Amino acid sequence: MNSAQIEIQLIASLVAIACAIPGTFLVLRKMAMISDAISHSILPGIVIGFFITQDLNSPLLILLAAFTGIITVVLVEYIQKTGLVKEDTAIGLVFPALFSIGVILIAKNANDVHLDVDAVLLGELAFAPFDRLFIGGTDVGPKSLWIIGSILVITIGLLLAFFKELKLSTFDKGLAASLGFSPAIIHYGLMSVASVTTVGAFDAVGAILVVALMIAPAATAYLLTTDLKKMLWLAIGFGVLSAISGYWFAHWLDASIAGSITTMLGFIFLMVFLFAPSKGIIAVMYREKQQRTEVSLLTFLLHLKNHTEERERHVNHLQEHINWQKVRAKTVLDLALKNNMIVLNKNIVSLTKKGDTFTSKAIDYIITNEDAQIEDMKDDFFLFRG
Numbered sequence: 001m002n003s004a005q006i007e008i009q010l011i012a013s014l015v016a017i018a019c020a021i022p023g024t025f026l027v028l029r030k031m032a033m034i035s036d037a038i039s040h041s042i043l044p045g046i047v048i049g050f051f052i053t054q055d056l057n058s059p060l061l062i063l064l065a066a067f068t069g070i071i072t073v074v075l076v077e078y079i080q081k082t083g084l085v086k087e088d089t090a091i092g093l094v095f096p097a098l099f100s101i102g103v104i105l106i107a108k109n110a111n112d113v114h115l116d117v118d119a120v121l122l123g124e125l126a127f128a129p130f131d132r133l134f135i136g137g138t139d140v141g142p143k144s145l146w147i148i149g150s151i152l153v154i155t156i157g158l159l160l161a162f163f164k165e166l167k168l169s170t171f172d173k174g175l176a177a178s179l180g181f182s183p184a185i186i187h188y189g190l191m192s193v194a195s196v197t198t199v200g201a202f203d204a205v206g207a208i209l210v211v212a213l214m215i216a217p218a219a220t221a222y223l224l225t226t227d228l229k230k231m232l233w234l235a236i237g238f239g240v241l242s243a244i245s246g247y248w249f250a251h252w253l254d255a256s257i258a259g260s261i262t263t264m265l266g267f268i269f270l271m272v273f274l275f276a277p278s279k280g281i282i283a284v285m286y287r288e289k290q291q292r293t294e295v296s297l298l299t300f301l302l303h304l305k306n307h308t309e310e311r312e313r314h315v316n317h318l319q320e321h322i323n324w325q326k327v328r329a330k331t332v333l334d335l336a337l338k339n340n341m342i343v344l345n346k347n348i349v350s351l352t353k354k355g356d357t358f359t360s361k362a363i364d365y366i367i368t369n370e371d372a373q374i375e376d377m378k379d380d381f382f383l384f385r386g
Contacts, residue, residue: 004129009247011128011144012261015201016213016239018152021159022194023214024235027222028170033088034073035214037095038191039198039207041072043102046199051105062147062199069195070188072098125247125257128204144204151200155193162186167228209258213239216265223276238268296332301341301359304351315347 026032045068049061072094079090128144140146159166169176169183176183194214201210221234246261253260274281304313311317315333333349336342341355351359 005247005251007129007142007145008125008257009244011142011148011204012125012243012247012257013240014145014148014152015205015210016217016243017236018148018155018197019201019210019213020217020235020239021155021232022190022197023218024221024228024232025166025170025190026194027215027218028228028231031087032215032219033091034076034191035194035198036211037072037076037091038069038195039211041095041098041102042066042068042195042199043099044068044105046202047102047105062196065199065202066192066195068098069198070191073188073191125205147200148204151197155197158189158193162189166190170228205258205261209262212262212265213243216262216269217242220265220269220272223272223279238265242268293331293335296328297335297341298359298362300332300336301351301355302362304342304349305356305359305363310348313349315344315349 023035026035042065045065046061049058049064052064053060075094076087076090079085079093080087085093129142131143132139133141133143133146165176165181165186168179169181169186173183176186197214198207198210201213205213217235217238218231220238221231224234225231242261242264246264247257249255249264250257250260272280275283277283307313315329333342333344336355337344340352341358342349343352344350
């Protein structure tokens with residue numbers, strides 16, 4: 001592994017970390033698409049900054065691009081607060097307009113300058129090590145590494161300084177305001193960090209990968225935990241894992257590094273989406289099946305409670321009266337026996353004392369509809385726990 005490969009992976013990892021931090025809060029605030037809006041709408045800021053300085057490496061480009069990102073957020077919120085359109089519609093109105101202005105400015109005034117739309121949107125990590133930073137004639141490494149590294153240090157510093165305020169304003173704006181925090185200032189501060197991070201990562205990875213790194217790791221972490229600190233660490237871990245594995249995947253395929261990293265982000269999200277312990281598709285399907293079985297068992301017990309005649313309590317009558325298939329009837333019967341809710345004597349089903357008490361409580365719950373009561377019933381009778 002040569003130095004260029006190490007630098008590429010290091011830059012990709014730093015971009016992943018820098019994007020994961022604001023991305024986590026964007027996902028929690030249900031503002032994931034605002035990152036896409038910012039990544040496109042800051043183009044006019046970059047173009048205007050170039051017109052002023054005539055230098056693509058000027059820090060003014062980052063400042064003006066970040067300012068344009070904040071303007072994007074302000075415009076989106078202003079349009080949304082009118083109540084005439086929703087947030088997604090407002091985003092769809094604002095960022096194409098600003099992005100188009102940037103494209104027109106490039107087409108009319110910078111045709112002969114290396115400031116094209118493809119470079120802004122796609123980026124290329126493979127070229128990042130060739131754009132070096134020299135201080136006093138000494139090569140100190142790729143410019144992208146220093147730019148994104150500086151942004152990351154600032155981002156971490158702001159996160160540590162304002163973590164409590166960010167957490168509070170994210171989950172309860174009303175409480176934050178009552179405690180003296182300004183949710184608006186925190187919000188625009190977060191948007192500023194997202195804008196600066198997006199611009200800083202442009203030259204190395206491009207807007208498409210920035211959006212992917214800002215949202216996908218955070219969305220993946222969201223499926224695994226409800227703890228904010230754990231979510232931040234998981235998002236960072238997924239981002240770095242995708243950056244490094246994506247690079248080697250691209251190396252193996254001889255393909256685009258940005259495309260491969262995005263592919264790995266999608267693959268990791270898909271795995272978690274399917275297999276997450278509590279929010280994954282398989283876990284949700286299992287719980288839904290369990291709940292259907294729970295309803296079936298309760299229906300069965302209520303049927304026994306309401307009928308004392310043997311004909312109504314015969315095993316075969318389940319299929320006739322309740323209209324269950326044989327497999328479903330056997331599943332419910334076995335579950336009731338397992339939980340000591342019934343006894344079976346010559347194919348005649350009877351409620352045990354435990355089953356009778358449980359069913360009486362269930363009837364009370366149906367009448368009162370108190371949520372705490374059904375949970376109490378499960379704790380008392382250990383339903384579905386063995």
